[in-house]
Structure formats: C-alpha cells, structure tokens
Amino acid sequence: MTQYEGRLRLGVNIDHVATVRNARGGDYPDPIRAAKLAEDAGADGITAHLREDRRHITDRDIDGLMEALSVPLNFEMAATEEMQRIALRHKPHAVCIVPEKREERTTEGGLEVANDENRLAHFIAPLRDAGCRVSIFIAADRRQIDAAHRIGAQVIELHTGGYCDSYAEGDMDAHRAELEKMREMSTYAHSLGLEVHAGHGLTYDTVKPVAAFPEVMELNIGHFLIGEAIFRGLAPAITEMRRLMEDARA
Ligand code: PXP
Numbered sequence: 001m002t003q004y005e006g007r008l009r010l011g012v013n014i015d016h017v018a019t020v021r022n023a024r025g026g027d028y029p030d031p032i033r034a035a036k037l038a039e040d041a042g043a044d045g046i047t048a049h050l051r052e053d054r055r056h057i058t059d060r061d062i063d064g065l066m067e068a069l070s071v072p073l074n075f076e077m078a079a080t081e082e083m084q085r086i087a088l089r090h091k092p093h094a095v096c097i098v099p100e101k102r103e104e105r106t107t108e109g110g111l112e113v114a115n116d117e118n119r120l121a122h123f124i125a126p127l128r129d130a131g132c133r134v135s136i137f138i139a140a141d142r143r144q145i146d147a148a149h150r151i152g153a154q155v156i157e158l159h160t161g162g163y164c165d166s167y168a169e170g171d172m173d174a175h176r177a178e179l180e181k182m183r184e185m186s187t188y189a190h191s192l193g194l195e196v197h198a199g200h201g202l203t204y205d206t207v208k209p210v211a212a213f214p215e216v217m218e219l220n221i222g223h224f225l226i227g228e229a230i231f232r233g234l235a236p237a238i239t240e241m242r243r244l245m246e247d248a249r250a
C-alpha cells in the first residue's frame with residue numbers, strides 16, 4: 001500500500017476537556033473518559049498537549065491516557081528536557097514538537113526549526129531511538145520543511161491556523177493563498193518522504209479543502225470538536241467531522 005492509499009486519520013485533541021475540568025479544580029469532566037468516547041466514535045488517535053504550565057492536560061492525564069487508550073497517543077510537547085524525560089518514560093506512539101510561549105492563548109505559530117537545527121536534531125534523536133514517531137509542527141514553509149527533514153523527523157504537521165483565521169475574518173484572498181501554500185508544501189514534504197499531517201483551528205467549514213490533499217495522512221482537531229460537543233454531544237460531533245473528511249477524500 002502506498003502512503004496515498006491509507007484512510008485519512010482523525011486525531012482528536014482532548015486538551016479542552018481538561019480546560020473545563022480545571023476551571024473548577026476537580027476531576028470532572030474527565031479527559032480520559034472523553035478520549036475513550038472519542039475512540040468509540042471513530043477517532044484514529046488521541047492528541048494531548050502537556051504544556052509546561054499544565055494549564056489543561058496534567059501529568060496524571062498522560063499516565064491515564066497511556067493506560068486507557070487502545071488507539072495511539074500523539075503527545076504534543078515543547079522541546080524541553082523535562083518534556084523529553086516524560087516522553088521517554090511513556091514512549092507514546094508519536095510525539096509532536098510544538099513551540100510554546102507561556103503568555104500565548106494557544107500554539108500561535110509553527111516551530112522555528114531552521115534556526116535551531118542542531119539542538120533539535122539532538123533533541124529528537126533519543127525519542128526516535130525509543131520508537132516514537134517524531135512529528136514537527138511547522139508553518140507551510142519550504143525552509144522549515146527542509147530543516148525538519150534534515151533533523152530526521154518522520155512527520156511534519158502543517159499549522160492550519162492562518163488558513164482558519166483568515167476564513168473566520170472573511171479575508172478570502174488570504175484564505176485561498178494560505179490553502180495554496182499548504183497544498184504546495186504538502187506535495188513538497190511528501191516528495192521528501194515526510195508523512196504530512198495538518199491541524200489547528202479546523203472546523204466543519206474549513207476541514208474539507210485540507211482533507212482533500214492526497215498527501216495529508218492525519219488531521220488533529222480539538223477545540224472545535226469539544227465546543228461542538230456542547231451542542232450535539234462528542235460522539236455525533238466526531239462522526240460529522242469524519243463524514244466531512246471522507247467526503248472530501250472521495
Ligand atoms: N495540532 C497541534 C500541533 C496543536 O498544537 C493543536 C492545538 O493544541 C492542534 C493540532 C489542535 O488545534 P485545535 O484545538 O485548534 O483544533
């Protein structure tokens with residue numbers, strides 16, 4: 001089977017179940033329960049971001065996810081020694097290296113790989129050696145893709161935030177330009193042998209054009225699905241996202 005023939009995977013990011021839980025400081029709602037529900041509803045993987053400030057997902061959540069999940073965990077983390085230690089202890093299926101700033105509300109941009117190549121190459125080597133698939137969250141930028149390839153990442157995840165923001169702002173020229181850039185860079189990254197994922201800010205309105213890229217193997221979607229779960233329930237929210245993804249691929 002070639003890379004193109006695989007089913008487009010949906011990774012459900014459960015960070016914001018933890019955001020709601022942490023608003024009251026207790027145990028409810030439980031992100032692990034949400035992850036199991038997402039699994040049953042057709043998620044191909046679960047994504048969770050253990051931030052340095054633990055503002056949503058906690059170390060205990062990662063322990064619980066590693067124990068409870070039947071589908072792969074995509075562990076999002078900053079390139080810090082502490083996170084590397086945690087990842088090496090758990091050895092999740094995948095680690096996705098993301099930039100992290102304490103003051104940001106969410107992951108605002110892609111990782112700067114090109115200017116930090118040497119450090120990142122050394123940083124990801126033990127993760128790869130431990131059997132984790134290493135993914136790098138980057139902008140659709142040839143320089144960053146080349147650098148991700150050179151440091152030995154197996155996967156890149158393209159940051160769809162600009163594409164989604166321009167749609168929300170009604171700036172359709174920018175929206176189309178962002179989409180074109182991602183289309184071109186998915187093809188380019190795939191030609192280098194990198195597996196291509198995409199995510200950040202995707203909704204029912206924005207998912208299909210990205211899902212239609214034949215090189216994209218996985219979409220990681222969180223905030224919108226957890227929000228939509230308030231209105232229609234988590235399982236139906238995921239089912240509808242899967243339907244749109246499959247439609248786009250057909
Ligand atoms: N992919 C990566 C690398 C992310 O950092 C995030 C946000 O944590 C997502 C996907 C999901 O973004 P959203 O929650 O906006 O769907």
